[in-house]
Amino acid sequence: MKDSNSTPPAWDNFSKFSTLKIYFTDSQDSAKADIFANGLNQVGVTVLANAIDTSDNPLPLNTEDYAGIIQLVDYSTGAELGYGDTTTDDGVSYSDESNYYSNPLAYSSTLPTTTVTEDGDVLINFYVYSSKNITNKDIAVRVTPPGFDAVDSTASGGNPWHISLQALEAINYGDTSNLYIQDSEWSTLHSGIMWCVWNIGKYNYNNASTRWKQIQILPVTYNNYTMAFINSNNKFEYDGFLNESNICTDGADKEWIVPHSGNDSTSQMVACIDCRADDSNSYPHITCWGVNITNAEWGVDTYSNHESDKNRPCFTKGKWEYALDVEDTKQTLTTQLSNAEGCITLYCLDATIPADGGSDINQEHWADICKPVTVTVFDTYGNTGTIVITFGRDSFEPAITGQ
Structure with a gap:
């Protein structure tokens, strides 16, 4: 009508x-x-x-x-x-x-x-x-x-x-059973590292190496369908990045480990951990973690407060001073990185002395310098959830918990 x-x-x-x-x-x-x-x-x-x-x-x-x-x-x-x-x-x-x-x-x-x-x-x-x-x-x-x-x-x-x-039913990624961690093999960053130890003018050199690997946190499959995060939509919350000014200090003892991320002054390194060996011979061994790296070049610049070696990568504890020296060329320990799509990407940088070298080194362990990262993820179907990523001495994998 x-x-x-x-x-x-x-x-x-x-x-x-x-x-x-x-x-x-x-x-x-x-x-x-x-x-x-x-x-x-x-x-x-x-x-x-x-x-x-x-x-x-x-x-x-x-x-x-x-x-x-x-x-x-x-x-x-x-x-x-x-x-x-x-x-x-x-x-x-x-x-x-x-x-x-x-x-x-x-x-x-x-x-x-x-x-x-x-x-x-x-x-x-x-x-x-x-x-x-x-x-x-x-x-x-x-x-x-x-x-x-x-x-x-x-x-x-x-x-x-x-x-x-x-x-x-929506997928809740705050339930970590809906996520899995995909590890990868280590890649050698530099095999010609010298680990130097000073003690009132005395020093020893020991063969060392640095290595790195990429670790991904991904959604599990759903009824045989591959799920993927939208990287640009994921939200990261940090309790501050590590940089030269906030590395742990204890009185006169300093630990200088300065994150390197190309020309960007904002580092994306969130953890710096001393990993102890399981046996009685504990060798100097330090691990740095980065999350959501957006710069192609990433690693560490480290400095010594030793008067004669201003540019050497250095970790200082008490009267002992430990330094990484790249074949006496004082290079930064960096590598070219590229984030993977559809996941949370983490990078692990590790420097260590082999177990067969330098057992006489008097290592005093560095305190954990670790910033948990909170991530809210969104997959391509709008499913979401929030997790917390933490790092520790006991594993070269991060730990994830739901929030």
């Missing part, structure tokens, strides 16, 4: 819809899509509408002519889905705008192919999401042309057509 007082000119001769359908934008032949019920994961849907006039000719309409008069509704009941900030009891909503997480986990079942070729075909895009688990939600479309009664594709309407949605 027409209300001539409220009908804009574009709809003036409206008679009916020759086509009114809804389908998945990226999989037109699919009848069902699976998303995660986290309120972020979306699936794109498209409404195809073709309005004709009383002479069965297509009305010259465009997407803007459908603004405010089209709704996504429950196929069985006709109730509107939540829109924007409006929610419904079952948690299923839709929006005009896509986000980072507009991709379903899977499509299934089939529908007849929807062909968009006719004059008058208008496409209107929406994005459906859910904040609650739901096994099946059948979704139809309703259009209320200005001045006319509503027309819909519900089960009781004149153009029955729908698609279906399943909203799966």
Whole structure:
């Protein structure tokens, strides 16, 4: 029924819809899509509408002519889905705008192919999401042309057509069973390191080496689907980076280990730990950790307060002074790094004396200098969670706990 007082000119001769359908934008032949019920994961849907006039000719309409008069509704009941900030009891909503997480986990079942070729075909895009688990939600479309009664594709309407949605339980990465740590082999950074020990003018040289490796924290697979984090969306919170000014000091005893990150003055080194040997022969052995390194060159610059060796990498404790010297060239201990995609990337830099050298060295252990890192991650489907990464002497793997 027409209300001539409220009908804009574009709809003036409206008679009916020759086509009114809804389908998945990226999989037109699919009848069902699976998303995660986290309120972020979306699936794109498209409404195809073709309005004709009383002479069965297509009305010259465009997407803007459908603004405010089209709704996504429950196929069985006709109730509107939540829109924007409006929610419904079952948690299923839709929006005009896509986000980072507009991709379903899977499509299934089939529908007849929807062909968009006719004059008058208008496409209107929406994005459906859910904040609650739901096994099946059948979704139809309703259009209320200005001045006319509503027309819909519900089960009781004149153009029955729908698609279906399943909203799966969201993955919580604060539950660390949903994560795993992928270790890697050590790579030698420099095999010509000399470990120098001074004590009131006396020193010994012992063969040493430095090595590094990359460690990744990744999401586990989900029903055989590979999951991945969106690196640019992950949020890192540090209790300050390590730098020359905040390395532990104890009276006159100093430990100089200055993080190196190219030309960037903001270091991303978060831990510096002395790792003791398990047996009685404890050899000098120090490990540095970096998280979320964004600079290609990373490592340590270290300095000596020994008057004759100003540029030597040095760790000082009491009357003993320990230094790493790269073949007497005083190079920094750095390497070229590149973060992996889809995970949290950590780097471990380790310097040690082999077990068969320098057992007479009088090592006094350095205190742990360790900054835990809190990370909130988001995968490509909008699943999220917060973890805390810590480092310790007992392992060359970090520890992760949920928050």
